[in-house]
Amino acid sequence: MASAQANRRGILLMLVAMACYVGNDVFVKLAAQSLPPGQVLAVRGAFATIFVLAIARGARDGWRAALRPLVSVRCGLEITTALTSVIALSLAPLATVSTLMMTAPLMIAATAMALRWEPWRGGRLWAAAAGFAGVLLVIQPAARPEVPAAGLACALLCAASLAARDLVTRRIPVTIPSSFIAVATTLAVCLAGLLLGLVEHWTPLTRYELGMLAAAAGCAALGNYALIVACRGVDLSVVTPFRYSLVLWALLLGYAIWGDMPRPQAAIGVLLIVAAGAFTVWTARRP
Template sequence: MASAQANRRGILLMLVAMGCYVFNDVFVKLAAQSLPPGQVLAVRGAFATLFVLAIARGTRGSWRMALRPLVGVRCGLEVTTALASVVALSLAPLATVSTLMMTAPLMIAATAMALRWEPWRGGRLLAAAAGFGGVLLVIQPAARPDVPAVGLACALLCAASLAARDLVTRRIPATIPSSTIAIATTLAVCLAGLLLGLVERWTTLTRYELGMLAAAAGCAALGNFALIVACRGVDLSVVTPFRYSLIVWALLLGFFVWADVPRPQAAVGVLLIVAAGAFTVWTARRP
């Protein structure tokens, strides 16, 4: 069992990591209003690749490991996740997208039990059902003319891709360094953006748009680093539920940047998803 001080440090870093992820989404949403998805992925991916390469210095000689089939599958899922996220953020409110994306742990729990990777547990099944009920409450109030259904569908697709990506990551051998996986997936997203550019009409980037995408890449890199440190030397059953602070960050920034206010039904749905996800994570971490 970790010390109280270590757990407090882990909670603080988890809050910082989730804040960085939401700021990444804010900057992407601001840039995606005037840029096609492929251009957003390519430019942000280029900046992210520079950040990741700077962090992952000293991993020479391990690049062949990136050619493993499971790493390739993870790269494909990372591309799907990034593309769905950009499209969803360009069409739907930030808080709605963030809330729907946080159903990924529920999808992971349900899939792991369905595949018999984990034992069936009645409590986790009930939590998953409650969480998906919360999804319906979040979607229904948001289904208005200014929020296209495709935006909500892309947010759910992003959550499903996140869940599948994490399940695949569990199967990747520990002998493959995390830095190699990170660089491979970052390059894959950048390349996917360049390929999408063949069927898109790219525009000349302004300093504002470049700044937004560079800031997004920096926030994502900082969030990844903070998340890794937050989960080391702590009790994960204590720290991991604070992942759901991401929704609080999204609600606050959505209000201050775009004046988005969730309707009462959506607020109830958010609470259901947070409670169900936190319970699922907590039960998964118990001995």
């Protein structure tokens, strides 16, 4: 077991990581109001590529090993995750999108048990059922004219893509360094954005939009680093449930910037999803 000090450090870093991820979503949402999705992916991807190349510059061997089918599949899932998240953020409130995306751990648990990668557990099944009931509560009050159904659908597709990406990541051999995978997926998203530009109408970037996308890439990079450090040398059953602080950050920033306030039914759904997800993560991490 880790020390109490190590766990407190891990919890603090996990809170910082989730705040950074929500910061990424905020900056993407601000930029996506005036830019098409492909341009957002391409420009943010360009900044993110600079960051990850700086991290991976010391590693020179093993790039050929990274060019495996599973890594290619993960790149494809990273593209669908990024694209659906940008579309969802441009159409739906931040807190709604963040909450629906946090159903990914529930999807992972249900899929892992269905594929017999993990044993069937009654508690986790009940948690998944409660979480998906929460999804219905979140979607129902948000289904109003100013929130297109496409935005909600994209948020759920993003969660499914996140779950599939993480399941594929588990199957990638540990001999392939994480830095190579990060570079490959970041370049793939940037390239996908450039290809989307062939069918989109791109507009000249203002300094405001350029700053938003650079800040989004910086937040994502910092969040990834904080998340990695947060999970090392700690009790994961203690630290990992704090991933759901992302929903709290999204609620706070969504209200502060756009004045978004969930209705009572949606608030109950948020609590169900957070409780179910935290329970699922906790039971998966217990010895």
